[in-house]
Amino acid sequence: MVEREEMGDLAGDSYPVDEINRVKRRHDRGAYDEATVHALLDAAALCHVSYIIDGQPFCTPTLFWREGRQLYWHGSAASRMLRNLSDGEPVCLTVTHLDALILARSAFNHSADYRSVMAFGHARLVEDPEEKRRALVMMVDRLYPGRTAELRPTTDQEIKATSVISMEIERASAKIRAKGVIDDDEDYALPIYAERLPVRTIVGAPEPCSRLSPGARRPDHLGGYRADRPFDEALAEAHAAAYRD
Secondary structure, eight states: OOOOHHOOOOOTTBBOOOOTTOSSSSSGGEEHHHHHHHHHTOOSEEEEEEEEETEEEEEEEEEEEEEEEEEEEEEEETHHHHHSSEEEEEEEEEEEEEEEEEESGGGGEEEEEEEEEEEEEEEEEEOOHHHHHHHHHHHTTTTTTTOGGOOOOOOOHHHHHEEEEEOOOOOOEEEOOOOOOOOOGGGGGGGOOOOOOOOOOOOOOOOOOOOOOOTOOOOGGGTTTTOOOOOOHHHHHHHHTTTTT
């Protein structure tokens, strides 16, 4: 586990704002403070990484995790994304939580409630052996605190076959809509049904492997992933435990 002091989160800190990360449409929904940005990142497991190779845009979904202002993600050493994001290439990493669909009285006012983050920086390949090994531990322990210590040791070949990319968050913005149904004043009197339709990703009942060895039991550190719990809540709790946040 990583001590809080290493995380670098200071109350009140914000990311610089410029034309790259400034929320231009509905700027009242934007936030640039670390507390908001980091909370949304920590409540997610999957991100989308956008980059350009030889003039062609790409966007790759991948698992990721955060340490302070540093983001990490991994993949096969043969991955096109990882081969091309090794030398300070500019990157935009995004996360979105869809919270509700909004059905209004006009097509124009149909919308969604959501929480999102755009993080900007320059990607680098993690080449230091100690940093890479530590990152590969946290790749697992960020989701399941303490699990790596219970697993068989990772082999040198497995480490060689896996690449890790790191990106310092240089700029970031969060954008949040939590308004529910908003119609034009004159439309509220119309006999048209409108509603907010909540959307949740919920943890399902665990499905143990059919080839478990006798006596193998579900470890206590998986207790946060219990059936019917909101997934983002479980992820945020796991991140906090992994980093003693």
